[in-house]
Every structure is written in structure tokens, then in C-alpha cells.
Amino acid sequence: MSSASTSTRLMVNMAEIHVLTGAGQLVGLGLGSCIGLAAYDGSKKIAGLAHIVLPEAFVDRAVTEPGKFADTALPELIRKMELAGASRASLKFAYCGGANVFKFGPGKTNDVLEVGRRNADAVKAVLSKFSCRVVAHDVGGNSGRTMTFDVATGLIQVKVLSVGQEDLCTLS
Amino acid sequence: MHAVLNLTPEQDVKLGQIIAKVQDLPSMPAAATRVLQITGSADTNAQMIADAIVLDQALAAKVLKIANSAFYGLSRSVTMVKEAVVVLGISHVRNLVITASAAPWMRRALPGYDLEPKQLLLHGSAVAIGARMIAKSRRLTVADDAFVAGLLADIGKIVLSEYFDGKLATMISLGAQAGMTFDQVETKVMGFDHACVGARLAEDWNLPATLVHAIRYHHAPSEAPEAYRPLCDCIHLADYLTMLCGFGMGGDGMFYEVDEAAFERLGINANDLDHIVDEFVTAYQHQEALFEEISQS
Numbered sequence: 001m002s003s004a005s006t007s008t009r010l011m012v013n014m015a016e017i018h019v020l021t022g023a024g025q026l027v028g029l030g031l032g033s034c035i036g037l038a039a040y041d042g043s044k045k046i047a048g049l050a051h052i053v054l055p056e057a058f059v060d061r062a063v064t065e066p067g068k069f070a071d072t073a074l075p076e077l078i079r080k081m082e083l084a085g086a087s088r089a090s091l092k093f094a095y096c097g098g099a100n101v102f103k104f105g106p107g108k109t110n111d112v113l114e115v116g117r118r119n120a121d122a123v124k125a126v127l128s129k130f131s132c133r134v135v136a137h138d139v140g141g142n143s144g145r146t147m148t149f150d151v152a153t154g155l156i157q158v159k160v161l162s163v164g165q166e167d168l169c170t171l172s
Numbered sequence: 173m174h175a176v177l178n179l180t181p182e183q184d185v186k187l188g189q190i191i192a193k194v195q196d197l198p199s200m201p202a203a204a205t206r207v208l209q210i211t212g213s214a215d216t217n218a219q220m221i222a223d224a225i226v227l228d229q230a231l232a233a234k235v236l237k238i239a240n241s242a243f244y245g246l247s248r249s250v251t252m253v254k255e256a257v258v259v260l261g262i263s264h265v266r267n268l269v270i271t272a273s274a275a276p277w278m279r280r281a282l283p284g285y286d287l288e289p290k291q292l293l294l295h296g297s298a299v300a301i302g303a304r305m306i307a308k309s310r311r312l313t314v315a316d317d318a319f320v321a322g323l324l325a326d327i328g329k330i331v332l333s334e335y336f337d338g339k340l341a342t343m344i345s346l347g348a349q350a351g352m353t354f355d356q357v358e359t360k361v362m363g364f365d366h367a368c369v370g371a372r373l374a375e376d377w378n379l380p381a382t383l384v385h386a387i388r389y390h391h392a393p394s395e396a397p398e399a400y401r402p403l404c405d406c407i408h409l410a411d412y413l414t415m416l417c418g419f420g421m422g423g424d425g426m427f428y429e430v431d432e433a434a435f436e437r438l439g440i441n442a443n444d445l446d447h448i449v450d451e452f453v454t455a456y457q458h459q460e461a462l463f464e465e466i467s468q469s
Contacts, residue, residue, distance in 0.1 A: 014417065014453055032418030032426060053417070053453060054446050061450075068450070101415060102353050103429040110442040113430060115416050115449065142348070144421035161286045162340045162423025 012036070012049045015068035017077050019048040019084045020151045028147040031097035033116035035070065035123050035139070036147040038094045039077050040154045040171035041086035047151040047171075048084075050077045052097075054115070055122030070122035074130055092171045093132045095123050096147050096158050098139035116140065136169035176371055176384045187364055187372055194331050198277035200377040203228035204269050208320070211266045212380055221262055222254035225269060234272040234466075235265065243462045263316045270320050271297070271466050277330060278323075279467050284333030286340055286423030290467055292330070295420025296323040297463040302410030302452050307403075310438050314382070314403045321386035322407050324379075328370030328387075329422075332358060340423045347427060354427035355391050367391050393434045405434040413452045 008024030014034065020026055026049040028036030035052040050073040057069040066072035082088055098120035104113060112118070120139040127134055138145070138158050146159040147168075154171035179187065191197065206224040210216050226232045232253050239256040240249045250256045257265045278293035287295075303322035307315040336343065339361075347357035355365035371388035386403045389396035390411060393404035408431060415426045435442050 014457075030418035030421050032421055033416040034418060054449060056446075058447065058450070068453075099426050101412065101426045101428055101430050102348075105429045105431050110432065112442050112445055113432065115445065116426075142427050143344075143423070143425035144418050161421065161425060162344055 012051045014051050014053050015065040017048065017050040017067040017073065017080055019046065019080045021046045021084055023152045025151065026149040028097070028145075028149075031145045031147060032099055033097070033119055035095050035097040035119050036145075037070075037073060037077065037123060038147070038149050038156055038171065039081050039086075039091050040093075040149075041081065041090045042092070042154050042172035043090055044085055044087070045152060045154075046081060046084050046086040047149055047154070048077050048081045048086075049147070049149055050074070052119060052123065055118045070119060070126050074123075074126045074132070078130070091132065092154075093127060093134050094136045094156050094169050094171055095120075095127075095134075096138040096145055096156075096168060098123075099141050099143055099145070102142045135171055138168055176375060176381065176388055177368060183363065187369065190335070190362065190364065191331055191369065191372065191376075194334050196277075198274075198327065198330055198373070200270075200379070201228050201231055201273050203231050204273040205378055207266055207269045208380060208383075211262060211316070212382075216262060218254055218257040218262065221257045221265060222252070225253050225257075225265075231269065231273065235268060238268055238272065238462075238465055241462075241465045243465055266316060267300070267319045267323075268466070271300075271323060271463070274323060274327075275467050278327075280330070282329055282333035282422065284336030284340060285329055287329075287333075287420070291420040291422065292326060293420070293463070293467055295414060295422075296326060297459070298414040298417065298419035298456055299323065299325055299407065299410045301455050301459050302413045303406040305452060305455050306406045306409055306438065306440075306448075310402075310406075310440075312402050312406065314406065317380075317382050317386065317403055318406045318410075321383050321390075321403060322410050324370065324374065324383065325387055325390045325407055325411065326366060326370065327373055328364075328366035328368065331369045331373070332362060332366050335362060344423065344425075344427060353391075353429045354424040357427075365391070391428060392431070393437075394431055401437065405438050408434045409438070409440070410452075413449060416449060417453060417456070419456070 037050045039048040053068045057063045066076035098116040100116040148157045156168040159165040279290045281289045299322035300319045303318035307318040358365040374384045385400035389404040390407040393408040396404040
């Protein structure tokens with residue numbers, strides 16, 4: 001966790017979770033099938049962003065990067081938010097990403113290949129399991145996204161390459 | 173004569189015209205092509221590789237600079253190219269030479285694909301790492317070819333970008349409505365997709381036929397001649413992993429087709445995909461600093 005000036009622009013890379021307070025921006029760049037999961041305590045201006053890569057941690061491997069998996073990223077994001085002083089009851093969430101390839105080609109037999117859809121389903125399920133308040137989401141499609149989360153205002157903007165940038169929601 | 177593309181004379185002329193109209197066309201230094209040829213033969217050695225590299229002083233300086241970078245953490249600095257080849261290994265230096273040679277034009281922005289500066293190099297680096305990882309895990313002999321072919325798979329976009337500037341959103345929209353992948357849209361608009369254009373560039377540079385085929389068929393590995401299919405399968409799957417992870421993704425995004433037959437031919441169970449993605453991300457993170465170093469050189 002760190003305090004930030006208005007000019008701070010912190011990139012949240014794959015499997016990372018970052019929390020900022022006061023001001024600045026958290027950026028999830030190049031979300032393909034990955035999900036950017038944002039959490040916000042508006043009264044204290046504490047913002048967190050996880051860059052989730054896969055739906056579930058592996059049962060046969062130790063988890064060294066909890067931000068990588070949907071089922072481990074959410075509890076770790078909440079823990080980091082609380083460590084920064086956020087109130088769990090105040091937290092609001094939004095997420096985006098989870099794109100898929102346009103086509104699978106002749107003879108597709110396995111839905112496992114749709115990583116983006118599975119990621120989006122897993123994030124939705126874990127948010128429900130933890131009874132989290134979800135304000136907005138933007139998932140699916142075939143395009144990459146960049147998610148920008150403004151710490152001072154809670155505004156989340158999503159840029160879809162070749163389309164443009166739009167406001168997803170304000171988590172205040 | 174462009175044997176891999178199997179074009180009619182009219183198509184061959186048209187493709188040549190499309191490429192010729194592009195200003196500042198990318199090129200592969202003769203020394204780099206020579207290194208590829210030498211390392212493809214069984215009786216190569218460090219001296220032969222070094223002799224080829226030092227013919228191009230700028231390339232030799234890059235190799236030494238990168239070999240002495242913090243990434244490798246060598247206990248003492250190397251001052252001779254042959255020394256670098258011995259310390260780092262022939263296949264490693266070969267990959268380094270090609271990456272350093274391609275980096276100046278692969279780090280350009282490609283507005284026709286909505287790709288920011290460095291993003292094509294980032295994408296190619298990721299495909300290279302993924303393709304080599306897959307080839308090694310399947311114990312294929314094409315691991316080094318996989319790296320170079322993965323790196324160069326999308327070079328055709330450098331040419332087509334000049335034609336797509338300002339048209340990308342319309343092309344994607346029309347393609348989505350018609351159920352066409354982006355490479356199919358490219359073919360409809362230009363007569364050729366970026367894989368064809370890239371293969372033609374690779375032929376013009378006298379790259380080995382293996383690499384030309386891999387570039388040509390990286391989106392359609394099942395159509396590749398059988399002898400080249402394992403390599404094409406590796407590039408195809410690595411490209412898929414790279415799209416999933418969003419490395420160097422442009423406006424064409426994930427508007428492509430994944431051929432599940434490539435998994436089967438490589439003996440990969442699709443149910444293991446998450447493990448493969450995990451290993452790919454780890455491999456990429458490990459190499460990221462090296463590519464950053466090369467892109468600055």
C-alpha cells in the first residue's frame with residue numbers, strides 16, 4: 001500500500017495487486033482474457049486493483065502470487081485494502097476483461113479453451129461468495145482492454161482498442 | 173520465385189507492389205541472415221558464428237552490450253564476440269542476434285493495428301518465448317526455430333499497417349458482422365493477410381524455408397505442409413497464449429481462430445491449458461528484462 005500524488009500512475013501487471021490511497025491512478029494494461037478487479041472505499045479514498053490471469057489456484061502447486069487466480073485474488077485484495085485502512089463493509093467492486101478468441105475452429109470439443117469466459121465466471125462467483133457489492137462490470141468480447149482507476153474519485157474508465165475509452169462507473 | 177506462398181503470377185506481382193509501396197521497409201541485416209544459415213547446419217561452431225557477426229560492427233556492438241547487461245550478470249565483462257558465443261551458447265546468441273536486428277523496426281508504432289511503440293516487439297517476444305517453451309516441453313527439435321519464427325510471425329503487419337491506418341475500427345466491425353476473423357478481413361481488403369505478407373518478406377530476406385513456412389501458417393497450422401506442421405503448431409499455440417495474456421495486443425485483439433487440432437498434434441491435453449498459461453507467464457516474466465534491454469539497444 002502507498003499514498004500517492006495526483007500524478008502517480010501505477011501499472012498493475014499480471015498477477016499483481018496494488019493499493020493506493022488519496023490520489024493517483026491504478027492501470028490494468030492490456031487485459032486480454034485477464035480480469036482487472038477493482039475495489040474502493042470511497043469515504044477513505046482507498047483503491048485497489050488486482051490483475052487476475054486464471055480462474056482457480058492449482059491444487060497441486062503452492063500459491064506464490066495470490067493475485068494470479070480469481071479465488072485467491074479477491075481475499076488478498078480485501079486483506080490489502082483493510083491493511084490500508086479500508087472498511088470491508090464500505091467496499092464496492094467493479095471488474096472488466098475476460099475477452100475470448102473470435103472462433104475455435106473446426107472440431108472444437110473443449111470449453112476449457114475459453115479462458116476469458118471462465119475467468120469472468122470465476123470472478124463473479126467469488127464476489128458472490130464473499131457477498132461483495134458489485135457496481136459494474138464489462139466482460140467478454142474479442143478485444144483487449146485497458147482499465148484506468150482514479151483513486152481520488154473512484155472513476156473507472158475502460159479503453160477498448162480500436163473503439164475508444166468509456167466510463168465504466170464511479171465507485172464512490 | 174516464391175515457392176512457399178504458391179501464388180499465381182498476378183498475385184505475386186500484386187503482393188510485390190503492396191510491399192514496394194511501403195516506405196522505410198524493414199530489412200534483416202545480411203550478418204543476421206548468415207547467422208541463421210550457419211546455426212542451421214550441424215557442423216557450426218562459436219568461431220563461425222562470431223565471424224558472421226563481426227562483419228556487421230553495429231550488430232557486434234549490440235551483442236556485446238547485451239551480453240554484458242545486468243540481465244546475464246556475468247562475473248566479468250566479455251569483450252570479444254566469440255567469447256560471448258562461448259559464454260552464452262550458440263542458440264542463445266543466435267536468438268539475441270535476430271532480436272537485436274529486428275528490434276529497430278519491431279518497436280515502431282503501427283497505427284493501422286492500433287499498436288503503440290514497442291508493442292509489436294512485446295508481442296513477438298512473448299510468442300517467441302511461448303513457442304520455444306512449447307517446443308521444448310514436447311521435446312521437439314525445432315525449439316530454436318520456434319523462438320525466431322515466433323518473434324517474426326507478425327512482421328507482415330508492418331507492411332499492412334500502412335494501408336489500414338484509420339480503417340481498423342470499420343474492418344473489425346465488418347468482420348464481426350460477417351463472422352470473419354481479422355486475417356480473413358485482411359485478405360478480403362488487400363488480397364493477402366499479414367501471414368502471407370510476412371512470409372514474402374522472410375523469403376525476400378533469404379530466411380530458411382522453415383521460418384518462412386512458420387510465418388505463413390501461424391494462423392492456419394493445419395494447412396501447413398506436414399514437415400513444417402509441428403513448428404507451425406508451436407507458433408499457433410504460443411500466439412494464442414500471447415493473446416490470452418494481452419501481451420502487445422492491438423486493435424485486432426483476439427479476432428482470430430484457434431485450431432484445436434494443433435493441441436492434439438502436439439499431444440497437449442486442452443484441460444492442461446491453465447498450467448500452460450501459468451508456465452508461460454512465468455517464462456515471460458523471467459525474460460522480460462532481457463527484451464527491455466534489447467529494445468533499448
